[in-house]
Amino acid sequence: MNRYRVDLHIHTVLSPCAELEMSPDAIIKRAKEEKMDVIGIADHNSTRQSEVVKQLGGEFGITVLCGAEINTKEEVHCLVFFENNEKLNEFQVYLDEHLPRVKNKPELFGDQVWVDRDNNILGVEEKLLIVALDVSMDEVAAKVNEMEGLFIPAHADKTRFSVTSQLGFLLPDIPVSGIEVSANVKMKEFELKHPWVKNYSVIGSSDAHMLNQIGSSYTSMLLEKPSFSEIKMALKGEAGRKVVGIIKNDRLSTD
Incomplete structure (x- = not known):
């Protein structure tokens, strides 16, 4: 087993709130510089x-x-990931079905384009991506679980768009893979206020919208190799794989 550096929350140029510098090649270059695995x-x-x-x-x-x-x-914002393109594309169909038809206003919210490896524009998303889907958290969690994906409530400590701000707590019957906290979390204080979080693996991520944010907060994981299946096992604490801790400013966070 080896320790790997894992940052599971990075936005690209497609997100209206992300900077246009967040192109695929620039993200990978920056991740390499920050020694992300x-x-x-x-x-x-x-x-x-x-x-x-x-x-x-x-x-x-x-x-x-x-x-x-x-x-x-x-x-409630939640991170979802899938192991292969077939499942990823299936989930995109699900998103297209449940994203309301609210037209984006680029001058107000930002551009929503996706690009190829050479930064040529492949398409423009006309519907505003930051609005809420028309399905509930438990419905999306059930769909992701059915597809054997990862479902992780995002920045659970935040006072907006989190499971704690919107619902107060996480219902124990919602199938989640782990819980993400923000880079600014005070973990002891958060656990004291929300003791249920101790029942889950907790990860930290950068929530990068700009290149210099990538790797600013990440999770150290003990894995056999860096892969979807290994991370899934680590979040469950299976077969020696585990979440070691959250790293901020290259130091293990203990607060």
Whole structure:
């Protein structure tokens, strides 16, 4: 077993709130500079940019998990990832069916384009990606679980768009793979206020919208190799795989 550096919350140029500098090649270059072993592409309510990043990552020795940061009916943000393109594309159909037809206003919210490896525009998303889906958190979790994906409530400590801000707590019957906290979390204080979080593996991510944020907060995981299946095992604490801790500013966070 070896320790790997894992940042599972990175936005690309497709997310309207991300900077235009967040192109696939720039993300991989920055991740390499930050010595990331695994990154997760999590654009708002869309998976369309993740495959190109995965292809480039493979050329530079970086494992890329493909998925999205979905916004449920309750306005709870959750990270979802899938092991292969077939399941990823199936979930994109699901997103297209449940994303309301609210037209994006680029001048107000930002551009929503996805690009190829050479940064040529492949398509423009006309529907605004940051709105809530018309399905609930438990419905999306059940769908992802049925597809054998990862389902992780995002930045659970935040006062907006989190399971704690919107629902107060996580219902124990919702099948989640783990819980993500933000880079600014005070873990002891958060656990004291929300003791249920101790029942899950907790990860930290950068939630990068700009290149210099990649790897600013990440998770150290003990894995046999950097892969989707190994990370899934680590989140469950199976066969010696595990989440070691959250790293901020290159130090293990103990607060």
